[in-house]
Amino acid sequence: MTTDLASSSGTGTGSAAPADAAATGLPAPDYDRLPEVAAALAARAGEHDRDASFPHEGVAAVHAAGLLTATVDRGHGGAGAGLADTVRILRALGGGDPAVALVTSMTLFAHSAQARAPHWPQDTYGELLAESARRPALVNALRVEPDLGSPVRGGLPAATARRREDHWELTGHKIFSTGAVALRWMMVWARTDEEPVRTGSFLVRTDSPGIEVRPTWNHLGLRASRSDDVLFDSVRVPLGRTAGLAEPGQDGGRDVVGGAWNSLGLTALYLGVARAAQRWLTGFLHERVPSALGAPLATLPRFQSAVGEIEVQLAGAERLVAALAEAVDSGDPLAAAEAGGAKVLGTRAAIGSVEQAVALIGNNGLTNDNPLQRHLRDVLCSRVHTPQDDSVLLGTGRAALDLGGSAR
Structure with missing residues (x-):
């Protein structure tokens, strides 16, 4: 279909x-x-x-x-x-x-x-x-392709915009296009057929002829995001409807502040998922009264300590993300540079807290009758968003080593 x-x-x-x-x-x-x-x-x-x-x-x-x-x-x-x-x-x-x-x-x-x-x-x-x-009016950037993978790892897009007399003709295939079926505008990363080649975003209205959404999204988590494939077959784009069109290497480089928005915003999203899991867990612990105990599980020190650990993880991560976000708003360049590290810490706290909740209550956490299994599947998706942990840690490690071992 x-x-x-x-x-x-x-x-x-x-x-x-x-x-x-x-x-x-x-x-x-x-x-x-x-x-x-x-x-x-x-x-x-x-x-x-x-x-x-x-x-x-x-x-x-x-x-x-x-x-x-x-x-x-x-x-x-x-x-x-x-x-x-x-x-x-x-x-x-x-x-x-x-x-x-x-x-x-x-x-x-x-x-x-x-x-x-x-x-x-x-x-x-x-x-x-x-x-x-x-x-x-939903907007999203469509960048990932079947052969290229994530563009942050390097390479040029296969999607191509061919120059015509008064318009571009866009052809290509994008994958993992979040919300594709509901988007109003797509910012499609593509290359031109010029010499030298330029790359940039082509701004495409989704009621343009030649766009097809293929329902390929069959994911473990965030299933409702409908991050399907989108195919462009000679889609007409007016010449002026481009953004950031430039030769590779001459596009202004990495947008550090934009990266901070992505890192901190998405980390906050998944901390929200973890909080939802925590709320369900605490409700379950209050309601669950084993016959051998005669009291709610919430009265046992073991469960109290585990919930306390979850709370410490999430509260610390939330405060870190909020503080860095305020610092970015105030123009602090160091805060923007540290946002990737906050994503590593924050998403690990989110994932770890939900995993701990599941481990704490066993089968009740994995049954489809309860939402905890959904929260677990959803929170795991935090790992795939740019910047991914390995990139953040590699860059941070190299920067730290360049300090020559001096204390920070």
């Missing part, structure tokens, strides 16, 4: 909206509604996980609370939320449904990048904002 986005993603005409979006009516973020929204997501998270169905109603709830566009710059009529607020949002949503949180994060990151260093064409970004005022 395939999905043709030209017929399933809306009826937009593609007409440009003004880039000055102060009058577009973007919903203001209501942080007080975070617990309510997270609870609504949690109520259907199990269903979407079982069916591997995309949680459209969950994304709609996030949008209605003004959270999906919280990072839109104030100059465009947005709230201009920084990384600290984004961490708060994603931690709460991750505790409800991490699939919704993940597609939300990609859209928040796209708007924050535009606020820091505008790279979308003015009329195209105005079009996105105008639609975002009316309904959820």
Whole structure:
């Protein structure tokens, strides 16, 4: 079964909206509604996980609370939320449904990048904002390919944009495209057919002819994220709808602040998953009364100590992520550089705490009748996000060794 986005993603005409979006009516973020929204997501998270169905109603709830566009710059009529607020949002949503949180994060990151260093064409970004005022308009960068793997490991994309008289013609195959079936805009990383070759993002509306989503996502965790394959067959992209198009090595290098948003935002998301697991665990320990004991498991010192260890792990990781996020917002370059290390520590704390919860209660933690097994499967996905542990530790180790053994 395939999905043709030209017929399933809306009826937009593609007409440009003004880039000055102060009058577009973007919903203001209501942080007080975070617990309510997270609870609504949690109520259907199990269903979407079982069916591997995309949680459209969950994304709609996030949008209605003004959270999906919280990072839109104030100059465009947005709230201009920084990384600290984004961490708060994603931690709460991750505790409800991490699939919704993940597609939300990609859209928040796209708007924050535009606020820091505008790279979308003015009329195209105005079009996105105008639609975002009316309904959820999800955005994601499609970079990974079957042969290339993750682009952070190096290499050029096979996806190719061929120059025509007044447009580009985009052909390629992307995998692990989070939220593909629900996206409104895709930032497709591709190469040109020029000499010398340039690479960059081609901004593609998902109602463009020639786009096909193949439902290939058959994953252990985050099943509802629908991170399917997307195929582009001679998709027409107007010449101006590109971002960051440059020769390899001349694209400005690594975006350290953008990397910090990714590292800390996604770590917060998975800490939210771990908190959801902890909440279920504590409820179970209070409710479970073995006949031989005659009292809840929560009264036993062994369980109290284990829950205490989980709490220490999660509280420390949450405080680290929140503090670094605030420091990044204040312009501290060291904080941005340390964000990858915080991801290692934070995701390990999240995974370790959920694994400990499962080990603590045995079969009850692994039955499909309880959500703990879902939290375990979901939290394990934290390992695959960029930057991965080996890259962070290699870079950090090399930097430490370059200090010549001097104390920090």
